[in-house]
Amino acid sequence: MKRQLAYVELKTGYSDNGPAWIGLVEFSKSGQTIYFDDKALKKQKIPGNNSNHYDIETGNEYWVSGVKKNGQDRHWAGKGKIMIDKNSIEDYLLFTNTKELNSTKFQIIEFKKTDKERISKIENAVLTDEEWNENSRQYWDKGSKKFEI
Numbered sequence: 001m002k003r004q005l006a007y008v009e010l011k012t013g014y015s016d017n018g019p020a021w022i023g024l025v026e027f028s029k030s031g032q033t034i035y036f037d038d039k040a041l042k043k044q045k046i047p048g049n050n051s052n053h054y055d056i057e058t059g060n061e062y063w064v065s066g067v068k069k070n071g072q073d074r075h076w077a078g079k080g081k082i083m084i085d086k087n088s089i090e091d092y093l094l095f096t097n098t099k100e101l102n103s104t105k106f107q108i109i110e111f112k113k114t115d116k117e118r119i120s121k122i123e124n125a126v127l128t129d130e131e132w133n134e135n136s137r138q139y140w141d142k143g144s145k146k147f148e149i
Contacts, residue, residue, distance in 0.1 A: 002027045005066070005091050007073040007082075008036060011051040012060040016078040022067055022092060023085030023111050034064055035114040037085075040122075056122055071096050071105075085111040 006025045010018035025036040034041045034053060041053035041062050051061035067073060073082060084092060084106045093099065101108070 002031075005088060005095060006034070006036070007063075007065050007067050008034075008041070009063045009074075009078075010060060011048070011063055015050070016074065017080050020074065020078070020080065020082045021085070021109075021111075022073065022082055022106075023088040024091065025064075026114070033119075035116065035119070036111060038112040038114050040114065040116075040119040056119065067092065067095060069096055071098070071102075081105060081107045083107050083109045085109060087111070 003024045003026050005022070007020065007022050008025070009016075009020040012018075021037065023036060025034045027034055032043045033056075034043075040056045041064060042056050043053055044051065044061075048061055051063055053062045053064045054060065055062065065073075074080075082105060084101065086108050087110065089101060089108070093101070
C-alpha cells in the first residue's frame with residue numbers, strides 16, 4: 001500500500017480549530033480510503049464545505065491534504081497544536097527543510113496501527129433496510145437526482 005505524509009484535521013463539531021495530525025498515512029488500492037491512527041477515512045464523492053473525507057465508523061468528517069512545505073498546515077484561522085506521529089518526524093523535517101520541531105506548534109504522539117480486518121468487516125457488512133436508513137451516509141437531492149453513499 002502506498003504511504004504518504006499527510007495533514008488530517010477533524011471538522012465535525014469544529015471549525016478550523018479541531019484536533020489535527022501529521023503523519024504517514026496508508027492508501028487503499030483504489031486510493032479512496034486513507035488509513036491512519038486506527039481510523040479509515042473514505043473520500044467523499046461530494047466534499048462538504050470544510051471536509052473531503054469521512055470516518056467509516058463514526059461518520060465524522062475530516063479534511064485531509066498533503067503537508068505544506070512552509071509549515072502552515074492549519075487553515076488561516078486554525079488554532080491549537082498539531083499532533084505529529086513520532087515515526088514521521090524525520091520525514092516531516094526533511095520535507096519542510098527544517099532542523100527541529102517547533103514545540104509550540106506540535107505535540108508528539110504515536111499513531112496506532114489500523115485494524116484493517118475490522119475495517120473490512122464494516123465495509124462489507126450487509127445492512128438491513130432499517131440499518132441502512134439510520135446509519136448510512138446518504139445524500140439525495142431530488143432536483144439533481146444525486147445519490148451518494
